[in-house]
Amino acid sequence: MIFITGATGSIGSELCQLLAAEKTEARAMCRKQEQLLRLKDMGHEAILANFDQPDSLQRAMQGCDKLFLLTAPDERHFERERTIIDIAIESGIKQIVRVSTGDANLSSRLAYARSHAEIDHYLRTRPVNWTILRPTGFMQNFIGSSFAISKGSLPHMMHEGQISYIDLRDIALVAKCVLTDEKHHRAIYYLTGAESLTVRAVAELLTAGLDKEVEASTITEAEMRKILSYSGMSAWHKDALIEQFIIGSNGCEIDVTEEVQRITGKLPRSFTQFVNDYKEQFLTPHH
Numbered sequence: 001m002i003f004i005t006g007a008t009g010s011i012g013s014e015l016c017q018l019l020a021a022e023k024t025e026a027r028a029m030c031r032k033q034e035q036l037l038r039l040k041d042m043g044h045e046a047i048l049a050n051f052d053q054p055d056s057l058q059r060a061m062q063g064c065d066k067l068f069l070l071t072a073p074d075e076r077h078f079e080r081e082r083t084i085i086d087i088a089i090e091s092g093i094k095q096i097v098r099v100s101t102g103d104a105n106l107s108s109r110l111a112y113a114r115s116h117a118e119i120d121h122y123l124r125t126r127p128v129n130w131t132i133l134r135p136t137g138f139m140q141n142f143i144g145s146s147f148a149i150s151k152g153s154l155p156h157m158m159h160e161g162q163i164s165y166i167d168l169r170d171i172a173l174v175a176k177c178v179l180t181d182e183k184h185h186r187a188i189y190y191l192t193g194a195e196s197l198t199v200r201a202v203a204e205l206l207t208a209g210l211d212k213e214v215e216a217s218t219i220t221e222a223e224m225r226k227i228l229s230y231s232g233m234s235a236w237h238k239d240a241l242i243e244q245f246i247i248g249s250n251g252c253e254i255d256v257t258e259e260v261q262r263i264t265g266k267l268p269r270s271f272t273q274f275v276n277d278y279k280e281q282f283l284t285p286h287h
């Protein structure tokens, strides 16, 4: 039985659907009563627990032998996931598949790149079969700019820096393959899309896909901070994101790898396909 954390999030809910489609048993974890029904409707077991309440996790994981581990980074990222990993192993979990990040590095200036690397290092020392997924930036991040995009502008501070953006649905597909096939133990996979793109190139693809002129416009750090202040994200997250843009503006995040195709047997989704599939959300954004 696979225990799925982050099951109500972007990657987790996609993974739940993929597992349900092939009738693979999973227990999806959520922290709100109203989320239980939706997960059960997919055909999974669903259970209430909270990352910050170790007892609830211990109870929830009983009887599971695999863990899909995904949490949202903040100041307590390392301590939180270390506790979850310890509880999982004590509860009898034999395999952990965790979502890290492509730029995970202990000496990074970027807070979540450091904490992801710390967790990855910790996991690798534990007596459990592990697989670490290190995706690059998600294509779906651009949905966060959909209001500006619907007005014809894509504000950014990436200059000519490139990222090999990945569609998060491909991360979920890789996770499904890794969770259901034992040949991926003790591996770290760098997951990317099929092409590295500047934000200017992204704007061109949005223009073509939405049939609407979208112009990439370079803004200052102060202007970006102002935009992010409307998003409701924490100061820690805002600072990390700004740092990420500054690092990204200096070059390519990760070169294109072929891991998605090698593991899933399918080509990674292109940015054009992503725009086509999310057209509605770009053209009629909620704000």
Ligand SMILES: NC(=O)c1ccc[n+]([C@@H]2O[C@H](COP(=O)([O-])OP(=O)(O)OC[C@H]3O[C@@H](n4cnc5c(N)ncnc54)[C@H](OP(=O)(O)O)[C@@H]3O)[C@@H](O)[C@H]2O)c1
Pocket: 005, 006, 007, 008, 009, 010, 011, 012, 030, 031, 032, 049, 050, 051, 052, 070, 071, 072, 073, 099, 100, 101, 102, 112, 135, 136, 137, 138, 141
């Ligand atoms: N965005 C990128 O470009 C990028 C690139 C590389 C790596 N990553 C990594 O990918 C991960 C994010 O993936 P995602 O977009 O799928 O995440 P997401 O949509 O933000 O989902 C986060 C999940 O965690 C759950 N959660 C948060 N706090 C919880 C708590 N205290 N107890 C129980 N559940 C809790 C949320 O539940 P609720 O629904 O209740 O909130 C949700 O299911 C992060 O580790 C990030 O660093 C992101």
